[in-house]
Amino acid sequence: MHFDIVLGEKEYTLEIEKNENRFDVTINGEEQFSVDAVNLKQDLLSLLIGNKSYLVNIKDDNRKYMVDVNGETFNIEVYEEGSPRRLQRGSSGVQGKQVIKAPMPGKVIKILVKEGDEVEKGKGVAVIEAMKMENELKASANGTIKEINVEEGKAVNAGDTLIVIE
Structure with missing residues (x-):
């Protein structure tokens, strides 16, 4: 299957x-x-x-x-396999502050950015491991990393604020 x-x-x-x-x-x-x-x-x-x-x-x-x-x-x-599917992602017109939150409980494996970095829409900002799978979190619009509220190796809960982009 x-x-x-x-x-x-x-x-x-x-x-x-x-x-x-x-x-x-x-x-x-x-x-x-x-x-x-x-x-x-x-x-x-x-x-x-x-x-x-x-x-x-x-x-x-x-x-x-x-x-x-x-x-x-x-x-x-x-x-x-082969069925049509859609993945809803952040809209391309996001303005102002973006808050990247943990979509699920897990462990932060890697932070891919640092405060002050410029990021483009779609760029990976962090990787979370959950259920033996790694999930890359991405910026939903262009911006600058203003806050990183988590460290590599730390456990997070669904909804925890990880990164703020402006």
Whole structure:
């Protein structure tokens, strides 16, 4: 099975092969891992990935899923391979102050800018890791980095203000 997923502003291609209660997953044709899954009850799964256990609650809303993993919530859109899809991003007419917020809970892996840097729309400003996937956050318009409110290696919650651009 092939799927395209959207997590935050990042898109991934997943290839999943099912073997009984085990799934072999390949992300973007590169990262591979196996997942042992047990359905505990409707919308509640127990996953074993490597040596780590995850309790996952999934709420389905027509290709949009709210996935709670060990208390952290992620919003994920899932599309079958080849289906039309749209990713809503910041508008091109953004004026004034832009606030880059964490779209999901995770860990800041890398800050790609420093205060005073000039950025163009679409330039990556930070990378957050969530659910073993890296998500690059991008500027939604041209501007100057005014504030960086987070450090590399720190955990963030959904909605936390990370970077301010003017």
